[in-house]
Amino acid sequence: MARITYLEAIQQAQMEEMILDSRVFMMGEDIRCNVFGTTTGFLEKFGEARIRDTPISENGFIGAAGGAAIVGMRPIVDATISSFLFPAMDQICSIIAKSSYIYGGQARLPLVIRSCLFYGNSNAAQHSDRPYPMFMNMPGLKIIAPSNARDMKGLLKAAVRSDDPVLSFEDSTCWTNKSEVPDDMDFVIPLGKGDVKREGTDITVIGIAGAVNIALKAAEQLAREGISIEVVDPRSLVPLDHELILRSVRKTGRAICVDPAHKTCSAASEIAATIAEYAFEALRAPVVRITTPDTHLPFSPHIEKPLYPSVARIVDAARRLVGAGTPVPA
Amino acid sequence: MARITYLEAIQQAQMEEMILDSRVFMMGEDIRCNVFGTTTGFLEKFGEARIRDTPISENGFIGAAGGAAIVGMRPIVDATISSFLFPAMDQICSIIAKSSYIYGGQARLPLVIRSCLFYGNSNAAQHSDRPYPMFMNMPGLKIIAPSNARDMKGLLKAAVRSDDPVLSFEDSTCWTNKSEVPDDMDFVIPLGKGDVKREGTDITVIGIAGAVNIALKAAEQLAREGISIEVVDPRSLVPLDHELILRSVRKTGRAICVDPAHKTCSAASEIAATIAEYAFEALRAPVVRITTPDTHLPFSPHIEKPLYPSVARIVDAARRLVGAGTPVPA
Amino acid sequence: MTAVGDNDRGLEKYLRMQRIRQFENKAEAIHAQGEIPGALHTYAGMEASGVGACMALRDDDYMVGNHRSHGHPIAKGAMLRPLMAELLGKTTGICKGKGGSMHLSDFSMGSLGETSIVGSGGPVAVGAALGAQMQGLDRVALCFFGDGASSEGAIHEALNLAAVWQLPAIFVCENNRFGMSTPTSAGVAGENVADRAHGYGIPGVMVDGQDVDAVEIAVREAVDRARSGKGPTLIETKTYRYGDHAVNMGRELTPRGPDHEDWLARDPIVLHRLRLLEQGVPPAALDVIEAQVAEEVDDALSFARESAYPAFEEAFDHVFVDRLPIPEDVLAHA
Amino acid sequence: MTAVGDNDRGLEKYLRMQRIRQFENKAEAIHAQGEIPGALHTYAGMEASGVGACMALRDDDYMVGNHRSHGHPIAKGAMLRPLMAELLGKTTGICKGKGGSMHLSDFSMGSLGETSIVGSGGPVAVGAALGAQMQGLDRVALCFFGDGASSEGAIHEALNLAAVWQLPAIFVCENNRFGMSTPTSAGVAGENVADRAHGYGIPGVMVDGQDVDAVEIAVREAVDRARSGKGPTLIETKTYRYGDHAVNMGRELTPRGPDHEDWLARDPIVLHRLRLLEQGVPPAALDVIEAQVAEEVDDALSFARESAYPAFEEAFDHVFVDRLPIPEDVLAHA
Numbered sequence A, B: 001m002a003r004i005t006y007l008e009a010i011q012q013a014q015m016e017e018m019i020l021d022s023r024v025f026m027m028g029e030d031i032r033c034n035v036f037g038t039t040t041g042f043l044e045k046f047g048e049a050r051i052r053d054t055p056i057s058e059n060g061f062i063g064a065a066g067g068a069a070i071v072g073m074r075p076i077v078d079a080t081i082s083s084f085l086f087p088a089m090d091q092i093c094s095i096i097a098k099s100s101y102i103y104g105g106q107a108r109l110p111l112v113i114r115s116c117l118f119y120g121n122s123n124a125a126q127h128s129d130r131p132y133p134m135f136m137n138m139p140g141l142k143i144i145a146p147s148n149a150r151d152m153k154g155l156l157k158a159a160v161r162s163d164d165p166v167l168s169f170e171d172s173t174c175w176t177n178k179s180e181v182p183d184d185m186d187f188v189i190p191l192g193k194g195d196v197k198r199e200g201t202d203i204t205v206i207g208i209a210g211a212v213n214i215a216l217k218a219a220e221q222l223a224r225e226g227i228s229i230e231v232v233d234p235r236s237l238v239p240l241d242h243e244l245i246l247r248s249v250r251k252t253g254r255a256i257c258v259d260p261a262h263k264t265c266s267a268a269s270e271i272a273a274t275i276a277e278y279a280f281e282a283l284r285a286p287v288v289r290i291t292t293p294d295t296h297l298p299f300s301p302h303i304e305k306p307l308y309p310s311v312a313r314i315v316d317a318a319r320r321l322v323g324a325g326t327p328v329p330a
Numbered sequence C, D: 001m002t003a004v005g006d007n008d009r010g011l012e013k014y015l016r017m018q019r020i021r022q023f024e025n026k027a028e029a030i031h032a033q034g035e036i037p038g039a040l041h042t043y044a045g046m047e048a049s050g051v052g053a054c055m056a057l058r059d060d061d062y063m064v065g066n067h068r069s070h071g072h073p074i075a076k077g078a079m080l081r082p083l084m085a086e087l088l089g090k091t092t093g094i095c096k097g098k099g100g101s102m103h104l105s106d107f108s109m110g111s112l113g114e115t116s117i118v119g120s121g122g123p124v125a126v127g128a129a130l131g132a133q134m135q136g137l138d139r140v141a142l143c144f145f146g147d148g149a150s151s152e153g154a155i156h157e158a159l160n161l162a163a164v165w166q167l168p169a170i171f172v173c174e175n176n177r178f179g180m181s182t183p184t185s186a187g188v189a190g191e192n193v194a195d196r197a198h199g200y201g202i203p204g205v206m207v208d209g210q211d212v213d214a215v216e217i218a219v220r221e222a223v224d225r226a227r228s229g230k231g232p233t234l235i236e237t238k239t240y241r242y243g244d245h246a247v248n249m250g251r252e253l254t255p256r257g258p259d260h261e262d263w264l265a266r267d268p269i270v271l272h273r274l275r276l277l278e279q280g281v282p283p284a285a286l287d288v289i290e291a292q293v294a295e296e297v298d299d300a301l302s303f304a305r306e307s308a309y310p311a312f313e314e315a316f317d318h319v320f321v322d323r324l325p326i327p328e329d330v331l332a333h334a
């Protein structure tokens, strides 16, 4: 166990998996120079063949990762910022998500495509996307979106070991957050297992990626008002741990879904719909979504920052829900 | 009024708008040879400059449509099959959806990107996408998905006249369906206005695109069993007519969302979440989604066809809901 | 490796070209009768391009193709039964009925996908070449794509990437003069697709795509370069497709030019047959091959017809390594 | 049009290059102090490329640029106040505070977007050229992109499309020897980006990007071709960026080569100043320009500082033509 940051967790996960499996290699734009700090020491340790700087050709090199995976390699692609997945959308959706299926299982594509959610810091609309909900609508892609260093390390290691393609969405608002992380080279968190980050009885707050940490802060504040929040972190978006979410909502009877993505067709919407479909009988109040509204993200920090989910918005919603709730039936 | 097909409605809408406004022009792969029948007579009438065959460069020519729109043209792009939007995702998401915003309103992008939902006919996974939910998560794009010829014509004409970029998703299962369509050159259906396709009292079935027609058939069958279905067709997915949907659900107290897209983060999920959030007090039963499951579409028709929403699945769900419903409270 | 002109190799090329032609003739006929669902894009007229190129490859070399997918796997040596079964959507199909006509890809023959999204095979081939290079194998990866596909960004990115990394990749642009209804000149700027090579600092080669030996020689040179670490080559086979973009569509999309008859007169199989006869191969040897192929095709069709359709549950296989859970309501009505 | 060597034009070029340099020096300084949010990608060292190119354009010609967006609009003639206000995120900014440093695009100067997604400007410029052609205007559209961007599929598709349609487009690749930390040779196959032109059957031109007159001459020739219906040209300006990929990042990403000092020694503004002096321009005339620009920059900064931040509601403008409804819970906490 050591206390490390989310970025260090990424670095460690990659480092360990590259040590353990010589088929694992990395590629991406400017990864050798280690822009965000997730490849510290890699070039020295693994050499140029396994730490590959690419031309600025996202569709080309992400597709090449798919091809390399088909022939037995296990690439980790660092696509840096999630917005740069759009140029690569065709290879991701038409090739990487579908090749195993369309060829009747002849192909496997064990690869990881990492990218960060680069919102909240005046990078303007073209660099601030949080596009995981789009990929959730495309079968064939597993998706992780961890909220702390421990989960990041365990899930990323599981992703590298998975024989399915995995997209890793790394929330830049968590980058410098620290947590205790096992050193065990075989510490993995299975894809598809969510985590109860805080237990509570009145409302289930399901948080996506960095929103988990906001939810935890809100829970703290609400606890002082006597409102008990259970914070559920799905961690993987595909597969999504329906069972854990539903179990919690069946206990609390109320749900708030907090998601930094745009509201329409967000992960929050998916989770809300799941709750309304499968835990309806337990619901005592509307299922609330707290998301970024369906506007783009502006550069000017004064108008950008209030657009994201916040502690204040969660606290307000929670108060409203508890007020609105019919009394607990025993 | 004339009884015409959905494809003819597209043809008419385009023809009329091109006659009315010389800034409107079309481009796309092989549009001159009129593959699907939506440009019959166009080359002869409008000439090569306004009916442009393009190289196979979706990102290039869809982006060029954006550029042409910025300088005052009003392009209609025929991207043929929706799956071919993936290669163009960057221009759609980074340029077309965002340019008006990122430049503070200096740019307007009046353009229409048409593509068909080409599912259900053994075209295999790479040609069978129904990707509108992905675009619903990206602000800045209006989206229509009409279910019959009349709506198709009225909405497409509105789309061409809109100063915002519009994606038109044209369901190939509706192509040959006929309906009465006004000849009036100024017949338009405003974007964002849904339509009650059938009135009913027990359950609201919200259908997306071709699923509306399946819902109507199911409603017919259920009527014979004494279950009264209200079929709501949002027609536009962005903006989405929340009010109409919520009004109907507040009346019936039950909702089924039927959507040919994959379940996770579908339009059905969005609508279900909206209902659970804003019409909760009226709900008497779980909000059910009937969608294509999160598997790809296989070539073999024997295993492809049962994957889509069907009359039988809607009928079953409706029976279950009515059975499960608590009695109407007055 | 034996020489291009070698008798056995000559006969092998004849065999494979015959397989493609007869396989497709049969497929086209039964497609017309509704026995094959979906669209059928035939390779007739282009057999020398695929067979010449694949004959320059080893069995363990990789190959990526496109929507016009029947010719490539047969050229690489695939057996016909699983291909025909695939066309009929059977569970014994090479893709278990998931892929169909646009995706006849036999991975056991080094085929890594026949992808129907135009241009999308380029990056895959680059990745396979990269994998081979990193694994220290001396395999090469060959990518077939069309003239139309050359306009896709994916092909450009693939060429640049392969050239920057000096990968063992061979890009074969099968220029059949049209992309759907669009003549090459209306889709592709510049005289020849091969001219693009110069901009990437790699060799660009044009070859008569109706001459199976010429194609083999050109590709073999590229393969040798690639295998010896000298990087990729772009080859343009000048060829022609006989059928419309897809067959049995009810109307013709392709606007034939005045050269149409000239192309038909240079049928790659006839040309190769003549050459073999000139080289002293007895006509009977070729007739035997044709008859043998006819039998193979009949056998493949019988096999396909007798095979079962996939069980519904199979629709949920191969999305991920583990079968997806099947929603009850869907299963109930399957 | 007046000649390149003409005195007034020479001074105008000097003025615009000075504007860029001084504007950015100021911006870099206040960015270091936290007054400008986000990343700042400076154009210093590349002024001759932007100014030379834009001086070959008419005011009503179009221009598309990239993330390194300060130089292009100033080169095209934009005023500094709205640009500086944009850097500070003010509502008086050219993009009303929505765009920031990577998107200083002044549409009133024919600028159609400085887009920070690498390569994405190519198709936009093609569309503008198409629009001009269809409208019967004799405008041209010029697209600036980097050496790194040349590897993007979007640039390939744009080049091919412009060439197939013979559009009045000029593609200016500003080869500043790096894309972020990656030397051009590691990202771009082939000797020169301009060599790609041949494959599209269009002229490819290389020019000394530190010589503002040379750039103007090369671009003017391309503009003349384009305006007279002869189609697009690809021009590569060989240049250099002085700053790191973005400034004030705390550490250097760019691995400078042995030629670093040589490049600094050929500063485009110094070179142009020397030439003007040689041409007989009195030094005082240049000093006046410098002083005038210093005032302009100070004025722009004062203006920016005094300007208001956007009202929160403005975050909901320009997603569509009509303002979006603002969710109550968001508004409550803004």
Ligand SMILES: Cc1ncc(C[n+]2csc(CCOP(=O)(O)OP(=O)(O)O)c2C)c(N)n1
Residues within 6 Å of the ligand: B029, B056, B058, B084, B087, C067, C068, C116, C117, C118, C119, C145, C146, C147, C148, C149, C150, C176, C178, C179, C180, C245
């Ligand atoms: C990305 C994409 N765009 C468009 C299509 C539709 N389409 C299928 S084949 C084809 C023409 C391809 O031309 P070419 O590459 O020359 O191959 P050919 O069919 O001539 O063999 C087109 C436009 C597609 N499948 N994928």
Ligand SMILES: Cc1ncc(C[n+]2csc(CCOP(=O)(O)OP(=O)(O)O)c2C)c(N)n1
Residues within 6 Å of the ligand: A029, A056, A058, A084, A087, D067, D068, D116, D117, D118, D119, D145, D146, D147, D148, D149, D150, D176, D178, D179, D180, D245
């Ligand atoms: C599609 C995309 N990929 C990656 C990036 C990150 N990025 C921003 S600028 C840059 C380097 C661009 O190099 P070049 O085109 O040569 O322009 P320069 O910065 O050298 O002026 C990169 C990789 C991006 N903004 N967009």
Ligand SMILES: [Mg+2]
Residues within 6 Å of the ligand: C146, C147, C148, C174, C175, C176, C177, C178, C179, C180
């Ligand atoms: Mg072709």
Ligand SMILES: [Mg+2]
Residues within 6 Å of the ligand: D146, D147, D148, D174, D175, D176, D177, D178, D179, D180
């Ligand atoms: Mg550069």
